Amino acid sequence: MENEAIVNLRKILQHTRRGVFFGGAGVSTESGIPDFRSEDGLYRQKYKYPPERILSHSFFEGHTEEFYAFYRDKMLCLDAQPNAAHKKLAQWEREGRLAAVVTQNIDGLHQKAGSRVVYELHGSIWRNFCTKCGMAYPVQRIAKGSGVPHCPCGGVIKPDVVLYEEPLDERVLSGAVEAIRAADTLIIGGTSLNVYPAAGLIDFFRGDNLVVINKGAPAKDMRGVFFIDGKIGEVFAQV
Numbered sequence: 001m002e003n004e005a006i007v008n009l010r011k012i013l014q015h016t017r018r019g020v021f022f023g024g025a026g027v028s029t030e031s032g033i034p035d036f037r038s039e040d041g042l043y044r045q046k047y048k049y050p051p052e053r054i055l056s057h058s059f060f061e062g063h064t065e066e067f068y069a070f071y072r073d074k075m076l077c078l079d080a081q082p083n084a085a086h087k088k089l090a091q092w093e094r095e096g097r098l099a100a101v102v103t104q105n106i107d108g109l110h111q112k113a114g115s116r117v118v119y120e121l122h123g124s125i126w127r128n129f130c131t132k133c134g135m136a137y138p139v140q141r142i143a144k145g146s147g148v149p150h151c152p153c154g155g156v157i158k159p160d161v162v163l164y165e166e167p168l169d170e171r172v173l174s175g176a177v178e179a180i181r182a183a184d185t186l187i188i189g190g191t192s193l194n195v196y197p198a199a200g201l202i203d204f205f206r207g208d209n210l211v212v213i214n215k216g217a218p219a220k221d222m223r224g225v226f227f228i229d230g231k232i233g234e235v236f237a238q239v
């Protein structure tokens with residue numbers, strides 16, 4: 001479909017020089033990674049505890065084994081490959097249109113696609129640290145084992161992902177805010193905009209073109225916003 005929205009988006013991109021993309025789990029569903037709030041998202045699946053409880057700091061501390069069972073099963077998608085959305089964003093960066101990707105995702109697919117400036121607001125499954133001595137571990141250390149992974153020092157190894165109840169990394173946060181503040185175009189995609197403080201960052205945008213691409217409207221008021229209701233990979237593949 002070569003519709004008006006695609007033509008308009010293409011025009012915006014042609015004039016964009018400091019674009020920022022702000023995305024969430026919906027960017028990776030076309031790579032086979034489930035999001036939280038879609039029909040087949042993790043919130044609709046049945047677990048003993050709701051996903052946001054399992055992915056919280058207190059749950060990690062109190063039920064570490066159960067945390068890891070869920071985490072290995074649902075969050076470690078190591079074989080997933082970038083889709084058309086990740087690839088297009090990396091291309092726009094190379095072409096000098098996009099200054100940064102700000103993502104709530106933890107899957108590392110933007111970097112896999114070739115993006116270099118990526119602010120990972122919620123960290124990454126690819127980095128892991130001992131909570132006692134700080135030793136770094138590759139993700140395979142988590143993926144291959146079972147039960148709770150331990151460092152030889154006796155400390156528990158924890159993924160470098162921001163769990164619920166944990167603060168965002170200050171440097172990542174300020175880098176993301178600066179990029180959004182300086183952007184001429186902000187494209188928001190594949191996010192329900194339900195998770196704070198991440199979702200609040202889009203309020204720093206002062207540029208000319210705000211575009212939202214999502215399957216269904218996000219939680220924020222979209223009146224007056226250039227909103228494309230669709231799959232982000234399919235939309236970006238046409239731009």
Ligand code: NAD
Nearest residue numbers: 024025026035036037105106107190191192214215231232
């Ligand atoms: P969310 O699940 O709350 O919302 C995803 C949104 O994307 C929904 O509105 C959905 O309709 C839309 N969507 C789904 N597939 C789409 C597609 N192909 N094209 C366009 N839109 C699509 O996700 P969120 O807003 O990112 O917030 C939840 C939290 O989920 C984040 O903090 C993130 O850390 C975490 N998360 C990350 C991953 C990942 O790293 N891939 C996966 C699951 C959850």
